[in-house]
Amino acid sequence: MTRRRQVAAQTIQEQTYQALRRAILDGEFVPGRAMTIRGIAEDLDISPTPVREALRRLVAERALTLSGTGRVSVPVMDREKLADLVKARICLEKQAAMDAVPGITAAELRRLVRLNDAIDGAIAAGNQRRYLVTHRDFHFSLYRLGGGGVFLPLIESVWLQFSPFLRYTLSQEHLAQYNASDRHVEIIAAAEARDANALGFAVEADIRHGLGALVESDWSAHAAEGDVVAAP
Amino acid sequence: MTRRRQVAAQTIQEQTYQALRRAILDGEFVPGRAMTIRGIAEDLDISPTPVREALRRLVAERALTLSGTGRVSVPVMDREKLADLVKARICLEKQAAMDAVPGITAAELRRLVRLNDAIDGAIAAGNQRRYLVTHRDFHFSLYRLGGGGVFLPLIESVWLQFSPFLRYTLSQEHLAQYNASDRHVEIIAAAEARDANALGFAVEADIRHGLGALVESDWSAHAAEGDVVAAP
DNA sequence: GGATACAATATGTGATCACAAATTTCTGCC
DNA sequence: GGCAGAAATTTGTGATCACATATTGTATCC
Numbered sequence: 001m002t003r004r005r006q007v008a009a010q011t012i013q014e015q016t017y018q019a020l021r022r023a024i025l026d027g028e029f030v031p032g033r034a035m036t037i038r039g040i041a042e043d044l045d046i047s048p049t050p051v052r053e054a055l056r057r058l059v060a061e062r063a064l065t066l067s068g069t070g071r072v073s074v075p076v077m078d079r080e081k082l083a084d085l086v087k088a089r090i091c092l093e094k095q096a097a098m099d100a101v102p103g104i105t106a107a108e109l110r111r112l113v114r115l116n117d118a119i120d121g122a123i124a125a126g127n128q129r130r131y132l133v134t135h136r137d138f139h140f141s142l143y144r145l146g147g148g149g150v151f152l153p154l155i156e157s158v159w160l161q162f163s164p165f166l167r168y169t170l171s172q173e174h175l176a177q178y179n180a181s182d183r184h185v186e187i188i189a190a191a192e193a194r195d196a197n198a199l200g201f202a203v204e205a206d207i208r209h210g211l212g213a214l215v216e217s218d219w220s221a222h223a224a225e226g227d228v229v230a231a232p
Numbered sequence: 233m234t235r236r237r238q239v240a241a242q243t244i245q246e247q248t249y250q251a252l253r254r255a256i257l258d259g260e261f262v263p264g265r266a267m268t269i270r271g272i273a274e275d276l277d278i279s280p281t282p283v284r285e286a287l288r289r290l291v292a293e294r295a296l297t298l299s300g301t302g303r304v305s306v307p308v309m310d311r312e313k314l315a316d317l318v319k320a321r322i323c324l325e326k327q328a329a330m331d332a333v334p335g336i337t338a339a340e341l342r343r344l345v346r347l348n349d350a351i352d353g354a355i356a357a358g359n360q361r362r363y364l365v366t367h368r369d370f371h372f373s374l375y376r377l378g379g380g381g382v383f384l385p386l387i388e389s390v391w392l393q394f395s396p397f398l399r400y401t402l403s404q405e406h407l408a409q410y411n412a413s414d415r416h417v418e419i420i421a422a423a424e425a426r427d428a429n430a431l432g433f434a435v436e437a438d439i440r441h442g443l444g445a446l447v448e449s450d451w452s453a454h455a456a457e458g459d460v461v462a463a464p
Numbered sequence: 465g466g467a468t469a470c471a472a473t474a475t476g477t478g479a480t481c482a483c484a485a486a487t488t489t490c491t492g493c494c
Numbered sequence: 495g496g497c498a499g500a501a502a503t504t505t506g507t508g509a510t511c512a513c514a515t516a517t518t519g520t521a522t523c524c
Binding site (some may be wrong): 011018053056057058060061062070080084085087088091092094095099110147149150151153154157158163178 | 243282285288289290291293294302312313316317319320323324326327331379381382383387389390393431439
Binding site (some may be wrong): 268269270280284301303304309 | 475476477478
């Protein structure tokens with residue numbers, strides 16, 4: 001594999017970044033627990049340089065946080081931050097959904113329906129990781145339909161910030177409660193109707209009902225820092 | 233200087249990042265013109281490593297863009313992107329301003345007044361760079377008063393994306409037009425009244441009247457890529 | 465002047481190294 | 495067991511290197 005950027009070939013740095021990003025989004029790193037450059041490099045069987053650069057990127061995107069001594073970890077969640085992430089999601093994702101309306105096709109609608117079915121399946125199976133992946137895919141399939149240059153990176157940064165926390169916080173009860181009132185169906189209906197206002201409101205309601213409900217709910221300090229017992 | 237993070241000491245990487253970030257915000261890099269790691273390292277009299285890492289951060293923050301061959305440059309502006317940046321500013325900064333209301337003090341209000349005077353001075357002097365600096369300071373002095381963990385980095389990323397373009401686009405005419413209807417005075421009045429709704433609307437009006445007005449205005453392709461003749 | 469081919473030079477990338485500081489482990493004492 | 499201190503080890507940082515690729519410069523031809 002050459003080192004240059006070609007359509008299929010990617011730099012080691014980019015591959016490392018994507019692997020770490022995916023792992024963070026899927027909640028594979030315990031919040032608060034430091035990772036080491038050399039540890040990741042050994043895991044991936046590469047030199048530390050691309051790891052360093054990938055970590056820099058993820059810190060810049062707020063997926064990771066840098067300690068006073070240069071150590072890197074997934075940040076621990078707190079209630080104020082969670083409330084801010086909900087607000088950020090609402091303003092950004094509402095706008096992104098509305099901007100997506102001109103790009104909605106029948107194929108995209110079918111995709112959304114399929115993904116929502118997959119979300120239901122993940123919840124029924126109690127599979128948190130699959131829930132995170134399909135849920136994320138559902139939302140981003142919609143937002144990607146608008147212009148992707150400005151809003152998508154902002155939204156991605158926000159998702160990087162709350163997803164690890166979700167992995168350790170969402171109980172079966174939360175998921176069932178969330179799914180009992182399926183706002184995704186409303187999102188799909190508004191998208192089908194190409195009604196930007198209804199779509200914006202449906203996305204906002206989904207966020208408030210989902211992540212927003214966690215702001216006031218009871219999650220232990222351990223869940224915020226990653227419940228070691230519950231870790232896979 | 234020790235390499236560890238102490239209250240006063242910063243890593244070379246962090247200093248490099250801050251210097252580059254400042255230069256980008258102040259429009260010192262011509263959009264579209266590639267910079268080189270070794271060039272910056274030579275300018276700053278350091279090795280390429282911290283430059284690489286700083287550039288990675290700035291790419292992640294969308295201040296810089298990476299070409300297919302790994303080259304880094306300040307992105308060229310286009311109309312759709314500018315419109316999206318305006319939308320992103322409105323939703324993010326409106327929320328951040330409203331969240332800032334509980335933190336407004338008399339000293340902060342005096343600071344905003346002083347900064348608005350400085351903006352007027354920069355416009356009267358036809359000093360674009362000073363305008364960019366004071367204008368930015370005005371806005372961020374307000375937004376910093378709310379929780380800084382989520383919204384500030386998002387807003388900073390957006391500002392990193394449009395500020396270089398402003399440097400090469402804003403004419404005296406634009407600045408005078410912008411300042412003829414001083415929305416900052418309205419922002420200050422709403423802040424003084426601790427009226428979150430009025431403040432949110434004032435911030436939105438300011439953005440629409442300022443950056444928003446540029447979406448429909450006539451700026452040449454050269455300005456989007458940085459007008460070499462007009463460069464300092 | 466423009467196009468082409470080739471040579472020279474520059475560039476980004478990943479690897480490796482050295483070193484100061486941070487962290488962990490070990491030892492001795494109460 | 496807890497605490498303190500020392501020793502050992504690990505870690506992040508910046509520097510440097512090698513190399514494949516990209517870019518620039520030069521020569522030649524039409």
